[in-house]
Amino acid sequence: MWKIRDLKKKARGTFKRNYVGIVITCFIAAVVMGSFINPLKEVRTIKDTYFDQLNGTVLFAENHNSDMSNTEVVDNFLGKSGEESERAQHWTRGVLSVFAKNTEGAGNFVYGVLNSINQIVFNDRVSAGVTIAIGSLIYLLIAILFTKVLLIGLYRYLLEIRVYTGTRISRILFPWSVKKALHIAWVMFVRSVYSLLWCLTIVGGFIKIYSYKLVPMIIAENPELSAKEAIKLSEDMMKGYKWRAFLIDLSFIGWDILNILTLQILGVFFLEPYKRMTTVELYMTLREKAKERDIENADRLCDKLLESEVTSGIYPINEYFITVPKGKKWILEDYERDYGLSSLILIFFTFAMIGWLWEVLLFLFTRGEFINRGTSHGPWLPIYGVGGTVVLIVLKKFRNKPWLTFLLSMVLCGVIEYFTSLILEKVQGMRWWDYSGYFMNFQGRICLEGLAVFALGGCAAVYLVAPSLDHLFCKIPMKIKKIICVVLVVLFVVDMAYSAFVPNIGEGITDNDVARIEIKKSDVLIASDFLLI
Known part of the structure; x- marks a missing residue:
């Protein structure tokens, strides 16, 4: 024994x-x-989910007789005051700010997310009882x-x-x-x-x-x-x-x-x-x-x-005696390929133009007007091109680890965006973007929400977009491809040189919430600075 x-x-x-x-x-x-x-222990009895103990309001109905919003009722149900901390009061912009404020208010991640979805998607029309019931089901x-x-x-x-x-x-x-x-x-x-x-x-x-x-x-x-x-x-x-x-x-x-x-x-x-x-x-x-x-x-x-x-x-x-089935291969393109110089140049301009098109369409749909975004006058936002190509080149040996590629893309894009903003402010005397009010922003130059989007874009570039583009560009005769590259580079250099003296400014471009800094005339143009813009 x-x-x-x-x-x-x-x-x-x-x-x-x-x-x-x-x-x-x-x-x-x-x-x-x-x-x-x-x-789960925070969720009270089923009886309590029907009646708010504070004011007797039926939670599964709309709170017409209460001054509290549905989100505030959920916070009180969880035993939270719903009051914002001094830190949360500065989170005024961006989707992540809504999620962060609601999570802190509810003191609970799942209910914070549900409250945020209720506010963003349904304008806080979903009753508190439904939110509580869904949260309980999610935890279960x-x-x-x-x-x-x-x-x-x-x-x-x-x-x-x-x-x-x-x-x-x-x-x-x-x-x-x-x-x-x-x-x-x-x-x-x-x-x-x-x-x-x-x-x-x-x-x-x-x-x-x-x-x-x-x-x-x-x-x-x-x-x-x-x-x-x-x-x-x-x-x-x-x-x-x-x-x-x-x-x-x-x-x-x-x-x-x-x-x-x-x-x-x-x-x-x-x-x-x-x-x-x-x-x-x-x-x-x-x-x-x-x-x-x-x-x-x-x-x-x-x-x-x-x-x-x-x-x-x-x-x-x-x-092991159990045979593990092989997972389905979702990415069909060869993302570990090497890219030639001509392909990298074309990929750079493609990413830059996609970035420009994305921001122009975003303002077109939200403001209803065409705004030429960026520091330059051409149809490109070079920071997108730089970010995409740098991720392709620098992170080549990490391509077989998507999670690491995501994290490193976030770091690289953060460094590029931060120093681009810093250089622009020092040289041109103004900001073309400002993240003040966003959740987890640093000096208004970068923020977690933007970096997460850039990291997702970097992964999409590495595993999907760039391999597909390279496959397409390889079909173009080399002579024609060189001509296209030369034309694009010449146009880009001319645009950067002109924009150095006559930057693209105005409403929707440089009208940030921060105080204006008067444009300083610079006698010397540092070309390398503007190639990163």
Whole structure:
């Protein structure tokens, strides 16, 4: 018969060998799962969703008899005052400012987003009760489809790292990597329903907590098992061991008290990871016993790679008994290609013209008038061309990592936009754009909202637009392509030289909210400055 102290000793050994990785993954899981589950506690009873406790207003009806807007009713429902902080009062422009102000007002991300959509799309006409109901449903779906699935990913990581000390933290995404996330979500949902129903009995809930204790580890090992099979297997494996599992939990009571005294700090850096690893060791011990007893479906626990000796390597994914289906290739163009000089020149002008067309049409639809945007007079906005081509050239070795390309595109475009604005103000004495009032802006020269759009545009340029354009440009005879490039470059240089002395200014171009700075006449033209504009 195995002893509790031996089982916990094995857990401590694994924890000691892989302390940093285990603490980080357990912390990530705790934060993510807690962030989505805890807000459910803020949602009051169904009765309260029909009547606002503050003024008796029926929330599912329009608030005709109340001075509060639907958004303010939601904020009060969540126990928030809805008052803006001094910081939020400066967020007056942009879509992200609306989201940020509502999130801070509600003190809740999901309800902040719902309030923002209500204001932007529906002009705050959606009643507060509908917003609250939708928010509650979203939290329920997140809990079912994500948080419980992430728990399986955590246990998969812990199962692997007890043997393979080189296991990467990314293995916490195991359910999604094997394309079994929806099935796992269903299994965990069924387990939760069973547990809830047993809790309606006097002692059944307490017993079944331990009967179903091994389901997450079982599914982490073999995600192809059905909910019925996993639950039945857990019950059979725990038969005769539920009391000992209870004693294991009881053995941590001293640590639990100490955790309270340390304001939960001990739990983050030691206790919770220690408990998780002990549960994993309990599973592996009972897994071995189940095979010895030849219980039903014990042969389905067939990942023999988890039984290996401790090694410094990583889990050999290619030897996993489940074949992972290949994902669909969404990008058909060869985005890792090299671009010739002529193609880069044409791509630069294409991006610059697309940027000009985008801003002109934006003002045409919002103001109903044609406004030639930019510092120059030609049909191009060079900052778009520079941003697109720089992303193509500088980030070439990161193209196989889209998420990194996105982040680096944001940084590069931010640097280009910031210094372009700075140079223009120093040389020409005025600003062509100003982000003051936008959420997370810096000196009014750049803002998070704009950088996010530029980063998305950079990714679109790298993976879709530039490869397609290059494919098209390669069909143009080289002689004709060179002529086109020369003509465009000459026109561009002439325009930049003329615009240096006679910049494009006026209403809709330089009429920013900041105080005007008188145009300074510059005797010297720094051509390199204006090639970036």
